[in-house]
Amino acid sequence: MSGIYLLIALTIIFGASCILLRSKNKSFEGMICKFMASFGFISISVLGNYLNSSNVRYFSLICIALMFGFCGDIFLGIKEIAPTFKKKLIPIGTGYFLVGHIFQILAFMYLYGMNWYAAIFFPVGMLLALGIIKGLKMALKGPFAALLCVYYGLLVWKIAFAATLVMKEAIPANIMALVGACLFLISDTCLGILYFTPVKRKNLFVTAELSTYYPAQILLAMSVAFR
Numbered sequence: 001m002s003g004i005y006l007l008i009a010l011t012i013i014f015g016a017s018c019i020l021l022r023s024k025n026k027s028f029e030g031m032i033c034k035f036m037a038s039f040g041f042i043s044i045s046v047l048g049n050y051l052n053s054s055n056v057r058y059f060s061l062i063c064i065a066l067m068f069g070f071c072g073d074i075f076l077g078i079k080e081i082a083p084t085f086k087k088k089l090i091p092i093g094t095g096y097f098l099v100g101h102i103f104q105i106l107a108f109m110y111l112y113g114m115n116w117y118a119a120i121f122f123p124v125g126m127l128l129a130l131g132i133i134k135g136l137k138m139a140l141k142g143p144f145a146a147l148l149c150v151y152y153g154l155l156v157w158k159i160a161f162a163a164t165l166v167m168k169e170a171i172p173a174n175i176m177a178l179v180g181a182c183l184f185l186i187s188d189t190c191l192g193i194l195y196f197t198p199v200k201r202k203n204l205f206v207t208a209e210l211s212t213y214y215p216a217q218i219l220l221a222m223s224v225a226f227r
Contacts, residue, residue, distance in 0.1 A: 003047055003051075004044065004047050004048060004051065004222075004225050007040060007043050007044050007047060008040075008044060008218060008222070010040055011037050011040030011041065011043075011044065011214075011218055012214070012218070014033045014034075014036040014037040014040060015033070015034075015037040015040075015210070015214035015218075016214075017030075017033040018030045018031075018033035018034045018037060018210060018214075019206075019207055019210045019211060019214075021033060022203075022206050022207075022210065023203050023206065023207055025203075027080035027081055028080070028081055030080070031077040031078075031080050031081065034073055034077055035070075035073065035074065035077065037214060037217075038066075038069065038070040038073045038074075038217075039070070040218075041066045041069070041070070041217040041218060041220070041221045042063060042066045042067060042070060042221070044218065044221035044222060044224075044225065045059060045062055045063050045066055045220075045221040045224045045225075046063065047225070048221065048222065048224035048225025048226070049063075049224055049225075051225060052224075052225060052226075052227065054227075055224075055227055057110050058107050058110055058111060058224065058227065059224045061103050061104070061106050061107035061110060062103070062104065062107050062220060062221070062223065062224055063224075064100075064103045065100040065101070065102075065103035065104045065107065065220070066100070066217065066220065066221060067100075068096050068097065068099045068100035068103065069096070069097060069100040069217060071093075071096045072093045072094070072095075072096035072097040072100065073093075074093075075089045075092045075093035075096065076089065076090065076093035079093075090195060091144055091147070094147065094148070094151060095147070097151070097188075098147070098150070098151050098154065101151070101154045101155065101158060101184070102154065104158060104181075104220065105154065105157065105158050105161060108158070108161045108162060108165060108177070109161075111165065112164070112165060112168055112169075115160075115161055115164045117160075117164070118157060118160040118161040118163075118164050119157060120160075121153075121156045121157045121159070121160035122153040122154065122156070122157040123153065124153075124156055125152045125153035125154070125155060125156025125157060126149040126150065126152060126153035128152060128156065129148055129149040129151070129152030129153065130149055132152075132189070132192070133145060133148070133149075133196075136193065136196075136197050137197070138192065138196035138197055139196050139197075140196055148192065151188070152188075155181070155184055155185045155188060156185070158181045158184070159178070159181045159182055159185060161181075162174070162177045162178040162180075162181040163178055165177060165178065166178050171226075171227070172226045173222075173223040173224075173226045173227035174223070176219040176220070176222050176223045176226065177219070177220065177223045179215075179216075179219055180215070180216040180217070180218075180219035180220045180223070181216075183212040183213070183215055183216035183219070184212075184213070184216045186208070186212045187208075187209050187210075187212040187213040187216060188209075190205045190208045190209035190212070191209050193205055194206065194209065
């Protein structure tokens with residue numbers, strides 16, 4: 001297991017470096033560290049499956065989710081050095097992350113089957129997103145506003161689903177998945193505020209977003225190794 005801990009440590013270092021560099025407005029260097037950290041998430045899950053290959057289907061779904069997240073990181077990272085294309089890159093990156101969350105939910109379904117009680121939280125999340133968009137007066141209209149409502153609904157559904165996993169079997173992997181799901185909600189909420197509201201203290205929200213995003217991805221990847 002020493003290899004998995006080394007990968008986790010390296011991923012944390014790259015994630016922390018990205019947070020530090022972004023706080024100092026070094027977008028290009030921060031983007032490179034972000035890509036390295038994203039590669040680390042995938043590597044942790046792959047090595048975790050190698051060490052414990054008893055649940056290959058769960059690993060496969062989680063790995064696909066992490067790869068979609070990696071693609072989302074690429075598109076959102078490019079906008080830092082090519083702001084001209086920001087309006088095009090944000091919807092594309094959001095779409096990739098949305099698909100990644102869908103695969104995470106499918107991974108949870110594979111473990112214990114569909115949970116209809118958790119699915120009730122999907123429309124709850126959509127209504128919550130609509131309230132946030134209206135309350136913060138976000139500059140969102142039409143299809144993209146609808147996309148973000150669906151996105152938020154998936155995040156809230158995923159938290160509810162992960163909570164049912166812990167209630168059924170309170171093992172470390174399920175607890176990691178639940179904590180990671182909660183951190184994703186915080187991270188993406190900060191991201192929405194950054195992108196669609198006139199934030200005055202931008203660095204504060206950038207730090208909060210990245211400081212929750214990296215642990216969320218690491219915990220999700222670790223749920224493969226520690227299942």
